[in-house]
Amino acid sequence: xxxxxxxxxxxxxxxxxxxxxxxxxxxxxxxxxxxxxxxxxxxxxxxxxxxxxxxxxxxxxxxxxxxxxxxxxxxxxxxxxxxxxxxxxxxxxxxxxxxxxxxxxxxxxxxxxxxxxxxxxxxxxxxxxxxxxxxxxxxxxxxxxxxxxxxxxxxxxxxxxxxxxxxxxxxxxxxxxxxxxxxxxxxxxxxxxxxxxxxxxxxxxxxxxxxxxxxxxxxxxxxxxxxxxxxxxxxxxxxx
Amino acid sequence: xxxxxxxxxxxxxxxxxxxxxxxxxxxxxxxxxxxxxxxxxxxxxxxxxxxxxxxxxxxxxxxxxxxxxxxxxxxxxxxxxxxxxxxxxxxxxxxxxxxxxxxxxxxxxxxxxxxxxxxxxxxxxxxxxxxxxxxxxxxxxxxxxxxxxxxxxxxxxxxxxxxxxxxxxxxxxxxxxxxxxxxxxxxxxxxxxxxxxxxxxxxxxxxxxxxxxxxxxxxxxxxxxxxxxxxxxxxxxxxxxxxxxxxxxxxxxxxxxxxxxxxxxxx
Numbered sequence: 001x002x003x004x005x006x007x008x009x010x011x012x013x014x015x016x017x018x019x020x021x022x023x024x025x026x027x028x029x030x031x032x033x034x035x036x037x038x039x040x041x042x043x044x045x046x047x048x049x050x051x052x053x054x055x056x057x058x059x060x061x062x063x064x065x066x067x068x069x070x071x072x073x074x075x076x077x078x079x080x081x082x083x084x085x086x087x088x089x090x091x092x093x094x095x096x097x098x099x100x101x102x103x104x105x106x107x108x109x110x111x112x113x114x115x116x117x118x119x120x121x122x123x124x125x126x127x128x129x130x131x132x133x134x135x136x137x138x139x140x141x142x143x144x145x146x147x148x149x150x151x152x153x154x155x156x157x158x159x160x161x162x163x164x165x166x167x168x169x170x171x172x173x174x175x176x177x178x179x180x181x182x183x184x185x186x187x188x189x190x191x192x193x194x195x196x197x198x199x200x201x202x203x204x205x206x207x208x209x210x211x212x213x214x215x216x217x218x219x220x221x222x223x224x225x226x227x228x229x230x231x232x233x234x235x236x237x238x239x240x
Numbered sequence: 241x242x243x244x245x246x247x248x249x250x251x252x253x254x255x256x257x258x259x260x261x262x263x264x265x266x267x268x269x270x271x272x273x274x275x276x277x278x279x280x281x282x283x284x285x286x287x288x289x290x291x292x293x294x295x296x297x298x299x300x301x302x303x304x305x306x307x308x309x310x311x312x313x314x315x316x317x318x319x320x321x322x323x324x325x326x327x328x329x330x331x332x333x334x335x336x337x338x339x340x341x342x343x344x345x346x347x348x349x350x351x352x353x354x355x356x357x358x359x360x361x362x363x364x365x366x367x368x369x370x371x372x373x374x375x376x377x378x379x380x381x382x383x384x385x386x387x388x389x390x391x392x393x394x395x396x397x398x399x400x401x402x403x404x405x406x407x408x409x410x411x412x413x414x415x416x417x418x419x420x421x422x423x424x425x426x427x428x429x430x431x432x433x434x435x436x437x438x439x440x441x442x443x444x445x446x447x448x449x450x451x452x453x454x455x456x457x458x459x460x461x462x463x464x465x466x467x468x469x470x471x472x473x474x475x476x477x478x479x480x481x482x483x484x485x486x487x488x489x490x491x492x493x494x495x496x497x498x499x500x501x502x503x504x505x506x507x
Contacts, residue, residue: 049392049395049396051392051395070395070396070398071396071397071398073396074396075392075393075396077392080390082264082389082390083263083264083266085440086263086264086440086446086449087440087443087444087445087446087448087449088389088445088446088449089444089445089446091445092445092446092447093389093390096382096385096386096389096390096393096394096397097386097393097397098382123444123445124444125444125445141393145397
C-alpha cells in the first residue's frame with residue numbers, strides 16, 4: 001500500500017507540531033522515523049492512522065484517506081495503557097477485533113502466536129506478560145487480522161537487548177515474508193541502519209528522507225539532536 | 241418486599257455487568273458523580289409533582305453526555321468533569337428543595353434507599369427501562385469491550401468508538417438512577433465497584449470476570465435486601481455493608497488460596 005504524505009502540517013492552538021512534511025512509502029517497504037523527543041513523530045503517526053486530521057496538506061493511503069482504509073492498518077504502541085490487574089486472557093484480547101461475529105478459530109490464534117515465537121500463552125492473563133511478550137502479542141494480533149501496514153511506536157522501549165533483537169528480527173521477517181509495509185519509530189540509530197531501507201528524519205519539519213547510510217550524517221544528527229551529542233562518533237564506530 | 245427483590249435482582253445484573261467496564265476504564269467515580277448530580281432531577285420532579293425516576297433518568301443521561309464531551313472535547317480530565325457535574329447537580333437540587341415547604345419523606349428514600357418505597361410503578365419502570373439497557377449490552381458487548389480495552393485498536397478495526405463510549409456512559413447513568421430507590425443517591429456507586437473488586441480476585445479471563453461479577457452483584461443486593469427487611473435496617477446501608485462483608489471474606493479466602501498455591505509450588 002502506498003503511503004503518500006504531502007505538505008503535512010499539524011497545529012493545535014498556536015503550537016506547531018509538524019510543518020510541511022512530505023514523503024512517500026511504497027508497498028512492502030520498511031521505514032524508520034527518527035527525531036528527538038517532541039519532534040512530532042507521534043503526531044505524524046496519528047495523522048497517518050487518521051486519529052488526527054492534518055491542519056494543512058494531506059495523507060493518502062492507496063489514494064484514500066486513512067480513516068477509510070484504517071482496518072488495514074495495525075498499530076503497536078510504545079506503551080499499552082491498561083490496568084494489569086483486570087483479568088483478560090491473551091486469547092480474549094486477540095479475539096476482540098472479530099466484532100459481531102463468532103470469535104477467531106482457536107487454531108489461527110495459536111498459529112499467529114507461534115509465528116511470533118510465543119507458545120502456550122493464549123490462556124495466560126494479558127497483565128502477566130513481560131513487555132517483550134506483550135509487544136509480540138500485539139504483532140500476532142496484527143498478523144491474525146492480516147494487516148497490510150504495521151506501525152510500531154518505539155517497540156523496544158523497556159525491553160532488554162535480547163528482547164529488542166527478537167522484536168526487530170520479527171518485524172523484518174514479517175516484512176520479507178508477507179510484504180507488509182512497516183513503519184518504525186525508533187531512537188536507536190543502529191537499529192535503523194540494520195533493519196530499515198529508508199529513514200524519515202523529522203524535527204517538527206522534514207530534515208531528511210532516504211537510505212540511512214546516505215542521509216544519516218553528522219549534519220543530520222546535529223539538526224536533530226543538537227551539535228554536541230557525540231552521537232555521530234558512536235554511530236560511526238558501531239557501523240564499522 | 242417482593243417488588244424490591246425483583247427490582248433489586250434486575251438492577252444488580254445490570255450494575256454488575258456495567259461495573260466490569262467501569263472498573264476496567266478506571267472511572268469508578270462516575271457512579272458517584274451521576275448519582276449525586278441526579279439529585280437536581282429528583283428535586284425538580286418532587287417540586288413539580290412529576291414522576292421522579294423517569295425525570296432523573298432523562299437528567300442523568302444528559303449529565304453523562306455532558307461529562308463525556310467535557311472529557312473528550314476539552315482538556316478537562318475525567319475526574320474534574322465528574323466533580324464539576326456532581327457539585328453543580330447537588331447545588332441545583334439543594335436550591336430547588338429549599339422552595340419546598342415542610343418535610344419530604346420521599347426525598348429521604350432517594351437519599352438513603354428504602355425498599356418499602358418501591359411501588360408497582362417503580363418496579364415496572366425499572367424492568368422496562370432496564371430491559372433496554374440489557375439489550376444494548378447484549379448487542380454491543382464486544383464493541384464496548386474492544387473500545388474499553390484498546391480504543392486505538394477498536395478505531396483501526398473500523399469501530400466508531402465514540403458511539404460505544406457514549407452508550408456506556410448513558411447506560412451507566414440510567415442504571416444508577418434505577419438503583420437509587422434501593423440503595424440511595426449517597427451509596428449507589430459502591431455497587432458498580434464492589435462486585436468487580438471481589439470477582440477480580442478469583443478469575444483469569446474477562447468472560448469469567450463478567451459472570452462472577454454479576455453473580456456477586458445479585459448475591460450482595462439480594463442478601464442485603466433480605467437482611468434489611470428482617471432486621472428492619474435502612475436498605476442502602478445494609479446492601480453496601482453486605483458487599484463490604486463479602487469483600488473482606490473474599491479477600492481472606494484469596495489469601496488462603498495464595499498461601500496454599502505457594503506451599504504447593506515449594507513442594
